[in-house]
Amino acid sequence: MKRNYFKSKLFLKYIWSYLFILLIPLVLMTIFIYQNAVTNLRSEIEQSRLNQLTQTKVIIDGRMKELSEIASRVSYDKRLTPYRVHDPYFSGEAIQALDQYKATSSIIGEMLLYFHKDNNIYSAKGLSSLDVFAGSFSFRNWNKETIFQDLNSVKFPTMRPADTVIRNSYLQDSMLAYLVPITPYSPNPHGTIMYLIKESELTSLIDSVLGNYQGLTYILDNKGQILVDNRQGEALTNAEAKSLFGLSPGIHDKILNGKPHSIVSVTSENNxxxxxTVMPSAQFFSSVVHVRSFIIMLFMIVVLVGAAIALMLARMQYQPISTLVEFANSKSKPKHTADESAAAGNELDRIRTALQEYSSRVDLQEPYARNHFLSMLLKYGNAQSLTPELQEAFDLHFDRTHHFVIVIGWDEMDTQDDRQERQEMIELLAQIEFPELAAHAYGVELPQLDQLALIISFNMIQAEQEFTPIRHIVEAVRSSMLETFDVTPTIGVGTCYFSPDQLNQSFIEACSAFELRASGGHGSVTYFEKLLDTPDHTFWIPNNSLMKLSQSLKQGSYDVAAQMISPSIRSLQSSELSALLKRCICFDILNTMLKTASELGIHNLIQEMAPNMIYTHSLDEMEIGFLNLASRICNQVERNNQKEEQSQIDKIVSYIDDHYMDHTLSLETIAFEFAISPSHVSRSFKEKMGLNFIQYIWQKRLEEVTRLLKTTNAPLKDIIIQVGYLDTPNFIRKFKKETGYTPGQYRKLFWENGHARPVSDLDDE
Known part of the structure; x- marks a missing residue:
């Protein structure tokens, strides 16, 4: 059913707002758009011209550098030494060499070689005297005497401005003379290379880069002389052209010939x-005639169809809000229907209410996410992954100087009261402070229902011994549980570390200490640090290290296992014990690993790897073998855990399939049914099934409802209650969101002989 937007006060407000925005400031907007179009177009043209001019500079600089490099090669070419050039036998070879150098650059019109105090000049065409050269190339502003003087005195590369040259008495051309002393940049050059370059070669380069640019282009040397004058349009006087020299690189505005001009200037860093480039500013306005016509037409269209545009924009603006309102109605539990809510109040208020409901649901899921992160911290010890955002979201802080982990266990709780007491215990230990001990602790649910880990951070007072505050904190935790729940816990305490990155090691140690609870009796506290060795056998592998190694293998933590194996082997290498005794000591590590593998039911690794390690010849080889064995065991443990989790999830899925119609079915009931923590069920179910626990139950109930709607005529409310859903209105909203139909429409679609009819023919419920 289509929604009538005009019944919404918010939609009508949007229409009036857009009409006001479109019609009232229309004239001001038109003027602004026109001015802005002219300004933007001018900016784009000027910026494009600046880029093109920079490209032109780079190309011409490259050609000038190319000419200097040619001159440098000429100066070192043995064929072009004064001796060989003057020698009749080698002169032909020298002329040929000049011709080859000339051919390497496309802009060279003529290339001439002159040696100081010589009466002859050499070109690719042959030898000629200066008199003959002056007759062949007659410069309008450069006479023979000046040419001779410049050829003998130039010490730096010098470009003469474009000059009219009469060649062979009848050919006239505009050319530039580029004089390069040889050797270039030498304080005492022995000659000069003179390149004659047609001005058209440089102007064609400029035109090829600037494209269809209509304006003036100048190249001025470092003294302000005009080297190249490329005119397209109105010309400037010589004085105005020279006034362009000294402008800073960039875009400028200047009055020339009594008119404003846009000037773009670029300076070469090389020479x-x-x-x-110079362009009259009036040309910019002629370029936007089409923009002006378009704006006038747009003005007329907006005046004529302003109301229609306002309606369309209001609909576009309101449609996402309408969709959000429908979504909020389908996902929340309002007291009224969607139409009643829209009529009674603002849709934005309805969305705000829905967001508050979603926020409360997120708060319910936060403990599971927090516990998952802390579980990963205990497993891998990577506290660096705790970003400031996560710290703030989970209210976690590892800013204290010392950190350790304790594992707490208690008797199994089977009754409903016991379960409630366990939940209260978890909530108490989720985050606990000990201000007098400068410590705080974070509880982590372990997969076992009767166990809990506690991550503790505290500040060590310098005068205290390290073990003293640890003992006080553990006693404080134990006393708190005794006083609050009358529970005597069994506690295993790991070693204290400076960095939270080592919490995985402390967790392994706490698990190792906890495993010894049987020897200590119920309610005992076992400190891993107190598991000392016999003083008379300090050169053997410490028992606590072997115990930690065994526990790390059971937990599948290869990093911790490697930290036990490698230091032990290295300490043996540095000792002065005999090779036989070292090998015997190493067998302690091997026996521990093999025993642990056997306890875990991993027998194939023992048969595959143990014989090879027995016959190794060095401690290094034994270390490599031990690490490889540890890796294989940990990988197998991970695979076994995954198989066990998958098997357990399969059992949980089967249990849900049998009991999803029970309205009391929840994450907690599943957890106690299978003796694993709710957080572990939640995390594992999502990882294995791809959707969370609540979504899976909803899908099962939805499938059953659709089946019953198709096959029975039972009342809808009875069907919904039958599948375990007590909130009928909320179920109907979710059903329509999922299928596109209300349950009544769905039944009518599929009830009559299985022939579907259009929804528009059905009555709304």
């Missing part, structure tokens, strides 16, 4: 030349 100090200035590249300038």
């Amino acid at each position: 100090g030349w200035t590249y300038v």
